Each structure stands twice: as structure tokens, then as C-alpha cells.
Amino acid sequence: xxxxxxxxxxxxxxxxxxxxxxxxxxxxxxxxxxxxxxxxxxxxxxxxxxxxxxxxxxxxxxxxxxxxxxxxxxxxxxxxxxxxxxxxxxxxxxxxxxxxxxxxxxxxxxxxxxxxxxxxxxxxxxxxxxxxxxxxxxxxxxxxxxxxxxxxxxxxxxxxxxxxxxxxxxxxxxxxxxxxxxxxxxxxxxxxxxxxxxxxxxxxxxxxxxxxxxxxxxxxxxxxxxxxxxxxxxxxxxxxxxxxxxxxxxxxxxxxxxxx
Numbered sequence: 001x002x003x004x005x006x007x008x009x010x011x012x013x014x015x016x017x018x019x020x021x022x023x024x025x026x027x028x029x030x031x032x033x034x035x036x037x038x039x040x041x042x043x044x045x046x047x048x049x050x051x052x053x054x055x056x057x058x059x060x061x062x063x064x065x066x067x068x069x070x071x072x073x074x075x076x077x078x079x080x081x082x083x084x085x086x087x088x089x090x091x092x093x094x095x096x097x098x099x100x101x102x103x104x105x106x107x108x109x110x111x112x113x114x115x116x117x118x119x120x121x122x123x124x125x126x127x128x129x130x131x132x133x134x135x136x137x138x139x140x141x142x143x144x145x146x147x148x149x150x151x152x153x154x155x156x157x158x159x160x161x162x163x164x165x166x167x168x169x170x171x172x173x174x175x176x177x178x179x180x181x182x183x184x185x186x187x188x189x190x191x192x193x194x195x196x197x198x199x200x201x202x203x204x205x206x207x208x209x210x211x212x213x214x215x216x217x218x219x220x221x222x223x224x225x226x227x228x229x230x231x232x233x234x235x236x237x238x239x240x241x242x243x244x245x246x247x248x249x250x251x252x253x254x255x256x257x258x259x260x
Contacts, residue, residue: 011112013168013257014161016121016201017223017250018175018189018231019210020111023219024246025172026119028210030054031251033062037168038114040101041068044095061232069097072123073130088134090127098160110167116160121153121173122202125191128260149192154199161203168254171204175199175231187231205236208253210246223249236260 019025029039041048048068055063071093074085098116098176101107107116118124132148139145160169176190176197188197189207201207209224209231222243227233235253239260244252 003022011169011258012166013115013206014066015169015208015256016171016173016189016204017175017208017210017252018187020175020212023210023212024050025210026051028246029053029117029170030058030252031248032067032115032254034059035251035254037065037254038110038113038174039066039068039117040107040110041066041117041119042097042124043068044090044127045071045120045121046070046072047119049257050199067101067103071097071127073127080242081163083219084130084134091124091131092141094124095126095156108165109168112168115170116167117170117172118160120190121171122190123159124156125149125196129162129192133178146193150196153191154194157200157203170210170250175209179229185230201232201234205234206253206257207232207234208249209233211243221246223253225253 017025026045027048029041029051033039033055050235051066053064055066071090073088073090075082076085091164098107108114121130128149131143132145132152133139135148136144157171159165160171173188174190175187176194177185177187178194179185186198189200189226192196210221211224212219212221214220223246224243225233225235225240226242240253240256
């Protein structure tokens, strides 16, 4: 028998951070650096420039607290279009890193002061799809590739958010907008195909949205915690502000969840 007061939810945070391109998702991680967390980033988008530049301004002494591993499949131009250059490796290499990081440490044992960041789920889904094609190149029905990739991505999210994975996790994702049969448009995590994104949300207690309003020097970036008419956001309890400044929002969310 377990006591609810001892539930692991207040010890390890499992969070999905979604948003359109340009809303500042990766750069927002700087607030967690300032709050004293170590970041270990699986970089599948090759998009860490914003985090580096903000960290150089906000907390240059904390740059050494960020480790990253970049994994991307290579492509080349051909007469038939853009094709893989060699075998797809990004997905399987990522799985190896989830088990054992490049310094031989075990991500599932990193503890409360470290955050594993997957940046991004969208690119991870693409890598999984290329892996599925490579495993079964002669499939007569492409849906076999989609199904295998979807299962692989769902299994990964289930593992990273499980109780046995004793590390904080942030999964960064773009948003996919789909129109359903009843005519409604819903936004969800972008992974592989239409159906997977909504399913992945069940594995995470916290799902928040990066938003940007305005343009140029007048742009205002925030983190939204309350659901919209299009996207079903969620936090594990009351008392969260509807919007938080992007510059401090992730650290604010972690602080509140850790205190719960």
C-alpha cells in the first residue's frame, strides 16, 4: 500500500512543452538553468542557438551545466528527390542515449536536479518513421511504417514518463492542427500521423503551450497553462496562472510542482 503523500509526482516533473516554430520553446529553458538545474538535451532539431545566446546573457556561468547530444539522420539530393544518405541511425542512437548517456551515466538515475530534454518530439517521430521504413523497406502498405513508428514513439514517451525513470523530463514538440469528422479543429503534440499526438498527452500530467503575439520588437512571448478552444492543455492541480512570462515560466512551473 502506498501513501498519496509519497507519490513521486512532486519529486520528478514530466512535462510536455508545445508550440509553433518561433515561439521560444528552446530558449525558455534558460530559466531552469538560472534556477540551478542541469540540462541534458537530446538535440534532434539542431536548434540550440537560442538557448546558448540567452544563457550567455542571463547566466554565463551556467553554460557548463548543459550537456547535449545531437542526433539527426543525413539526407542527400538525388534524381528521385531528397533521400537518406546511408542507413537511418537517429532513432536507434537516441534509444541508446536514453539508456546510457555519452558519459556512461544512466538517465533513469540522474535524480531531481537534472532535466532530460527531448528537442523535439516532432523530429524524434520523423527519425522513428525512417527507422520503420529501414526495418521493412519492402512493405506494400505504408501504413505499416506509420504504425511501427507510432508504437515506437508511444513506447518511448511511456518509458520516459514512467515512475522507474527517476529524472525530470521535458518533451518539446511542435503543434499539429487537424480537422476532425465533426468539423472541429484540434491542436496536439506533433509526432507521427494524426492519431498519436492526442494519445501521448495521457502520459504527461503537465502540458503547456508557448505562445507569441505581435511582431518585431513588439512581440510578447508567454507560456499558457490553461486549455484553449483548440488545444487541451493541463496542469496537475489548481493555482497556476493562465499565462506566465516565457523568461521565467518553466522555472515557475517547476517550483510550484516541486512544492506540491
